[in-house]
Amino acid sequence: MTDASNSDNGIGLSQNDAASHISSLLDSNLDIAATDEPSDVENEADEVSQPSDDVAEISDEQTLEDSDEPVDAGEDVAATAETAPIKIADDLVFEIDGETITGKQWKEANLRYADYTRKTQELADARKGVDVQVNQIRDNSLQWFQNMERDIAMYLPQEPNWAQLATDDPAEYVAQKEKWAGIHAQIGKLRHERALVEQQQAQIQEREHQRLMSEGKQRLEEMHPELAKPETGKARALGDYLLKSGIPGEAIDRETNPVLFSIAYKAMQFDQLQAQKAKAVKVVDAKPPLITPGSSPARSNNSQSVVERKMSALKRTGSQAAAADVLKHLL
Numbered sequence: 001m002t003d004a005s006n007s008d009n010g011i012g013l014s015q016n017d018a019a020s021h022i023s024s025l026l027d028s029n030l031d032i033a034a035t036d037e038p039s040d041v042e043n044e045a046d047e048v049s050q051p052s053d054d055v056a057e058i059s060d061e062q063t064l065e066d067s068d069e070p071v072d073a074g075e076d077v078a079a080t081a082e083t084a085p086i087k088i089a090d091d092l093v094f095e096i097d098g099e100t101i102t103g104k105q106w107k108e109a110n111l112r113y114a115d116y117t118r119k120t121q122e123l124a125d126a127r128k129g130v131d132v133q134v135n136q137i138r139d140n141s142l143q144w145f146q147n148m149e150r151d152i153a154m155y156l157p158q159e160p161n162w163a164q165l166a167t168d169d170p171a172e173y174v175a176q177k178e179k180w181a182g183i184h185a186q187i188g189k190l191r192h193e194r195a196l197v198e199q200q201q202a203q204i205q206e207r208e209h210q211r212l213m214s215e216g217k218q219r220l221e222e223m224h225p226e227l228a229k230p231e232t233g234k235a236r237a238l239g240d241y242l243l244k245s246g247i248p249g250e251a252i253d254r255e256t257n258p259v260l261f262s263i264a265y266k267a268m269q270f271d272q273l274q275a276q277k278a279k280a281v282k283v284v285d286a287k288p289p290l291i292t293p294g295s296s297p298a299r300s301n302n303s304q305s306v307v308e309r310k311m312s313a314l315k316r317t318g319s320q321a322a323a324a325d326v327l328k329h330l331l
Helices: 015-049 053-083 103-155 162-168 170-223 234-244 249-254 258-286 297-317 320-330
Strands: 093-096 099-102
Touching (some): 093 103, 099 103, 103 170, 162 170, 234 258, 297 320
Antiparallel strands (some): 093 099
């Protein structure tokens, strides 16, 4: 059977040619579609796996909020636990050192102790204030007595010539004698009062000096415990060292600063070390060079050079170890 031509229809292709052309077009479109689908799938997968910026920001904010909430809550709980007072019921019964007390008794005891502590501190502060005022009054009184005696000596008239007055006017002599006796009595009273104030002031100063002496001695013994032990003899040696240095004994006895004694003690130790160094050098210098019988001269010279090196080290350092090293090579 012969195929009909499409030329009669105005297409210009036969039916077979048209079918082949359509089939090729369909095959090419399918290939293109098959090639494009994986890329679209990958793009869609990327879009799903990578969230947008807005979504990421919201997620970060939510994460921060979620992480902050437990920390804030924990801090609030800790702060509340620290500041919250502990309440003890009045009817609570507990035992302290074998004695049974109630919560009410414990509270009352605490209140009494707090009140006692407060009143004791107030009393101590008040006493300090009173002591300061008394010392100030004492100082002012002493100054007043000194000024009064100075004014009396300045403005008091000269006493009359008693022998001449007794001869010229016996009645006036008697009157003047009584007058001047009263003046001298008042002056003596002022001097007695001033002496009492000075005595009290001296006693206060001596008590303060003794307190400073005790504190200074305790501090010095803390810095140098060996000075507190009489069997060591170091305290006596320190006193002798200060006297030999030209410091008067009265100044040593009255000194209260422990730092000065500590400095003097260290200076004494240094001088003792220097004396031992000089003594060791003299002993070594007095020793003749030792030569072992039967040894060769070269060996003797070698031993002598070793001793000389040890001596040089001793003179350079002055240490006890160097001195011992020299003696070891000499003996």
